[in-house]
Amino acid sequence: MKNKNNIRFVQGNEACVEGAIYAGIDFFAGYPITPSTEIMEHLATRLPQKGGKFIQMEDEIASMGAIIGASLTGNKVMTATSGPGFSLKQEALGYACMAEIPCVIANVQRGGPSTGNPTHVSQGDVNQVRWGTHGDHAIIALTASNHQDVFKITVDAFNMAETYRTPVVILLDEVIGHMREKLVIPEPGEIPVVERLRTSVKKGVDYHPYLPREDGRLPMSDFGAEHKYNVTGLFHDMWGFPNNDPKVVSELLRHLVDKIENNVHEISMYKEYWLDDAEFILISYGSSARSAIHLAKNRRARGIKIGVLELQTLWPFPAEMVREKCSGAKAVIVVEMNMGQVVTQVKNAVDNPRNVFLANRIDGELISPTDIKTLLRMIQGKGV
């Protein structure tokens, strides 16, 4: 009989945990919050099994601080939370952007603002991920609509955090986090895993933590081990010491933004369904993409030329790709569970923003294929 140990029937939150384990997570610090708690719960079991460290901190702020410190000392790290906790993490998230510390933050979205609607679904944190922390900066945010993809993007999140030395946000939602479906754990090696790039500078020789190599990457040295260096949230020079020389400030800020924005093609991940001849394009992500695909499949069977563009990278926003995919469409419908966050990006990206519509739902219930169908019929002039 075939070995079935790698087949699971799990919640999306567990798929995220298994992805983190596959990617080589060493350290998790967190504070429980619905609907993300299962990530923490399962890592509390899984991490010690592989020699990692798990710690429940006093709050979300401390958790963010803990993973930043642990990452600096050479560990692959993660925390998990939901909207209210994600708000608390913003200050330290900005610190990780500025100090270029690789870390992964899972935000399983629930209704907001504030404590909002804890047990119900929302996709209201898309813009918060982008601009929740102050000041110009770039960020990476990934999402997925099924458990196999949740696993995959979690591994990608760890890889990108290491490659670009940046915080990466895994933006899930309550439906994906809590529902159960099949997950096949890939064999080791099936998905590439990026390891920490460490400096080749010998012990006792000066190490410059913020001096980029030829290829622009910054090799790290485990903090507290072989080299002494400084880390700060202030603008800093190649030694890591505070410096407000206009040239230093401007070069660092450009570097922080460019290292991500100049690599949109590398970072951008998406899936497409029946786009080749599509007159109507549904753009969606996370659990709402499931409803979009359901409806498109159903309408295709009735001869309507409709397709789906499912975004897996939300930030940096893949504007060029979206513009190209939508160039031949009569209408583009963005399906999301908020007041219109990704739709704004799509309108900015496409040639004809007047053909972009929003199909949304904000009452804590998963948007249904019928909800989307209603809008589609109105656009088609068929009425409801």
Place this chain on the structure above:
Amino acid sequence: MERSRLVFSGSGGQGVITAAIILAKAAAIFENKSAIQSQSYGAAARGGSTRSDIIIDDSEIFFPKVIQPNILVSLTQESYNKFSAIIRPGGLLLVDSKYVTIEKKVDAKHITLPMYESVMKEIGKPIVFNICMLGALIGVSGLIKPASILKVLETTIPEDFMEMNKKALDLGMKMGKKEKY
């Protein structure tokens, strides 16, 4: 197979959500079908009506929620009253005779079985009430094989409890098979 959309409803603590997970897992892992299980979260952990949705199909499932179930299981009067109206016309409605008095208002095949009482009489432990319900359900519907349920139980419960669960599943199967759907 035709897509099966199920809603299990009852009171917090009866094991309806556990039963839903076992059924969906059995279908997904041991019968190689697509299966999705989800549940309503809220302040109904113990007492109050709980609900879990399951979809089973041969083809991929995208929208994961059940709007109109073709099979509804209700293990309390409250959950029957709350959910019986959403059943798909011509569907199957399975209830427990001790807890639910049915009013035949909806267009569905009503099946009332003494699941709780049989479990108490034959086994004496209410914790396997949900497994008896699963047995009855697959006895009536032939949805999946009982062996697949047992395989899931083998991997999730302690060995000492296997016999009791097996007995409860058989008890339900016997009752269910007598019914026509």
